[in-house]
Amino acid sequence: MKLIYAIVRYDNEDEVINALTKKHYSVTKLATTGGFLKKGNTTLLIGTEAERVQEAIDTIKQECGKRQKITINMPYISGSAMINCATMPMTVEVGGATIFVIDVERYEKT
Numbered sequence: 001m002k003l004i005y006a007i008v009r010y011d012n013e014d015e016v017i018n019a020l021t022k023k024h025y026s027v028t029k030l031a032t033t034g035g036f037l038k039k040g041n042t043t044l045l046i047g048t049e050a051e052r053v054q055e056a057i058d059t060i061k062q063e064c065g066k067r068q069k070i071t072i073n074m075p076y077i078s079g080s081a082m083i084n085c086a087t088m089p090m091t092v093e094v095g096g097a098t099i100f101v102i103d104v105e106r107y108e109k110t
């Protein structure tokens with residue numbers, strides 16, 4: 001048994017969840033926040049048999065699309081005082097999904 005953590009963009013969550021549930025995966029959706037951009041994203045928990053992990057990942061990839069580069073204005077503090085706060089353009093990649101696959105030691109429903 002494996003547990004997949006998939007961090008996806010909020011915009012993609014419905015499509016991903018629908019595609020996974022259609023293929024009979026059980027999914028739990030958590031509302032999460034990225035530490036870097038401080039924007040809402042969605043973390044999906046998917047518990048499944050090891051042999052079904054690749055199909056789940058392929059489904060997630062298909063629904064989330066390719067990663068894209070975007071430019072954001074990051075707060076930039078010059079010197080030590082907040083009064084000197086300005087913004088600095090920075091390019092980051094967004095989209096796609098960040099996926100972790102973890103071994104499950106025990107799984108039961110009571």
Ligand code: 2BA
Pocket residue numbers: 007033034035036037038039041092093094095097098
């Ligand atoms: P955020 O932390 O808000 O990161 C948004 C995007 O900013 C990231 O996209 C990445 O392109 C960039 N980024 C993140 N941390 C950075 C840093 N320290 N310096 C420069 N650029 C940085 P993704 O890689 O697609 O990540 C999307 C979201 O997935 C992240 O949102 C975070 O919530 C989660 N995530 C990604 N990698 C993770 C990891 N290794 N552990 C835990 N969560 C992760």
